[in-house]
Amino acid sequence: MRILIADDHGLVREMMAALLELDGGMRVIQCDSHTAAMTEMQRAGPFELVLLDYMMPGMEGLNGLQAALDLAGGNPVALMSGIADRAVAEAALAAGAAGFVPKTMTARSLVNAVKFMAMGETYAPHDFLSANDVPTERHLLTPRERQVLQGLTEGKSNKEIARDHEIQEVTVKLHVKTLCRKLGARNRTQAAMMARDRSLI
Template identity: 45%
Template sequence: MDRGQAPAKARLLLADDHEMLLEMFALYLRKNHAFTVETARTFDEAAQKLQTEDPFDVTLLDWNMPGMHGVTGLKRALQLTGGRPVGIITGEALPKVIDETVAAGAAGIVLKSSGVRSLVNALNLILSGERYLPFDLVMRRADPNEESNDTLTKREMLILTEIAKGKRNKEICSDLQLALPTVKMYVSSLCRKLGAKNRLHATVIARDLGLM
């Protein structure tokens, strides 16, 4: 490389059907870091780009976007990239999901809740040839007694569905004829079970897990 010439930017394909999150990540990477970013909102769109555009240095795929079908989409993407790294981006990952992705050859798992700085760190590690797993996922994978995300009660699922509609606690109280402390209790419980930081995060995790 000539002295003074800027290093070539790494080409990233980022695929996720959560439009706001997708654009936020893409904008940050384009503005602040050494990446050129292409985006897709379905697995079929991502697969098309992998087949028709110049090779991507790294590809990140949403675990639960349309057409992905979990590990099936991951394996297909690995075939299309010709050995270049493919990672998973998700709201939450159960131990089974972690095992399946690692066994299939994923370059890493990135949690959407980790934020853009952690995303950059993950991408740099993957580009260096390493596999990236967040520390809390490593610990969860090692603990077979970790509480499963499929333990939501019917009432918690009902509350979660109302939250996903954008309803506030008082609206949920009125619609379901429940007391406000009861609704708050259910919200706290479902967030704890899903490992969510807040109500919005809970809906993202639930969607990625196929719970709603």
């Protein structure tokens, strides 16, 4: 799996690359600006995932994200930042980003988030997006999570849900785990019951 990381902070970029290579078994290409990332995408793309720092030179906010999406050939592009707020994250996701990665994430969470996005799923950190707000539970669920939750309420297995939506079974397992955490459910059965009781589907 080839990943492109673009960040003007060398230490941060190199630490992330080392982590993904050692713990995630990925091959990481590094760039220090948006311009360099665009050049690398044209030269060596497509990549399984492109990670762009929101504040690096040349980004110009979400314009840089859109430029990368145009070059990605349909592959996922995500934003990462240490200072961007919830509004930026939501705008990026609405613009087509595969996810938003806070630089405050733990090492393990970062590797899992990158793998998740590289599989074509959307990563939206629940704690970050729900900070300073009291949104409805339905608002906190991604479209894919609602699809999986629907399958759970119908008593379907992970394999059946995966087949219904043409995704990998391991992806369904990740969604079930996330759903249980978001809903405060102990297991998939309780998650399904809570979904029906709270009209989340």
